[in-house]
Amino acid sequence: MSTAAGRSGGVQSIERTFDLLEELADAGGEMTLSELADASGLPLPTIHRIMKTLVGSGYVRQQPSRRYALGPRLIRLGETASRALGSFARPYLAQLTEATGETSNMAVLDSDQIVYVAQNPSMHSMRMFTEVGRRVNAHATAVGKAMMAELSDDVVTQLLTRAGMPPATERTLTTVDGMHKELDAIRERGYSVDDGEQEVGVRCFAVAVPGAPAGAAISISGPEGRMTRIATDEIIPTMQRLAQELSKEFDTTV
Template sequence: MPPSHASTADSKPSGSSGGVQSLERAFDLLERMADAGGEVGLSELSASSGLPLPTIHRLMRTLVGCGYVRQQPNRRYALGPRLIRLGESASRLLGTWARPYLSRLVEETGETANMALLDGDEIVYVAQVPSKHSMRMFTEVGRRVLPHSTGVGKALLAHTPADEVRALLARTGMPAATEKTITTPEGFLDALETVRRAGYAVDDNEQEIGVRCLAVSVPNSPTSAAISISGPAGRVTEAATERIVPILQQVAGELSDALASNGTTSG
């Protein structure tokens, strides 16, 4: 039950959306906290949201009571650990929602389709639809790999500031999975520039010899996500790339629209 100190003004429906205003405000504050790096002060939240301090204080006190926010010793507020379970469950569902779109990729390209997320410093594959003539490859659901040796890693990091990319690479190291793997920060940053210019990423035998992958990020995804196709280098040729990339980009856009629809439409 909501605490008795919640005001009736906060609980009333919020106009045309038909939502509850206090819920909308609470989730808006959580997202603003995430955008600010996970920890903020009340005055910062007031400045960014435009809400009065008493309203923010009341909402934050409720979120603290629920475990979704915690108050730090310095009196600032941080995202709470109960959000982790929600995020992990939502990430798993993201793969489920993506499967119909990955199936379309397989139908239209003939190659195995994957979806991957950036989880901390690693890439994790959350969904896959195998090709009918699939070969055993490194891409499988649950598999974790380092970003520097994968197409999805390049796609996911293409628009990350260079200093953040360098810091990630310093933490992970850049081990060579094959003799084609990029093993220097400068080489990887050059590859990211190529991704930004071309609009797609390539893993050319860099994670596994004999396998080529093409990847694009999912625009406006609620969490950093990319989709890819992977197959034998003999099939995923330069000519095939010209045909496949527009399909990848179209499906990524449609998946983005579906994720932004809030589940209010079918299909």
């Protein structure tokens, strides 16, 4: 059989392979063959051939229960991709810190959590520090809410249902309905706020990076007292401009 062109003009078999890896990730990293067929709509023989190839190369492993799980070789790819994202994001974050005086971050959506991939620290002696590589649930962070605002309501509901919405502080939103209302407000005003929802005494503003394939956002964060004095009508346009410039780095057109 000749190679078929995929939906984006690429190679169909490669697109199917990545679709199946995404299905595994969305399901928490482990699925049966029949579950993959139901989720992807692909024929069982096709899925079996792709899974066999991925198992042989270490990108998928097969459990004793015969369920398929994401494999260890993906870790190296993810770590390398995170370092690459961080390297090209840093100049933009430096501009953001210079404009605001506060710590700036970039995070991406990875399955049902966000992971911080780059940071530029504030020069203040009292400043926020989020370890690059840290993973947290999306619902309690400004970057997470900014990214979820770019998704459909159905996808957000599925994400929150899988991940759960545990309270990080007494201000954390913990209901799906409440989050949908919050995301509607974010879409209307163009930015998100974490007002002590992830950490007491910390305030954060974030905007999504448009066009990022897996979801990305940039943010500034600092002590509540300093952050309440930041004029959002001045700084948000700067953040949105830098996010637009950063989005060009995600251009995958070939």
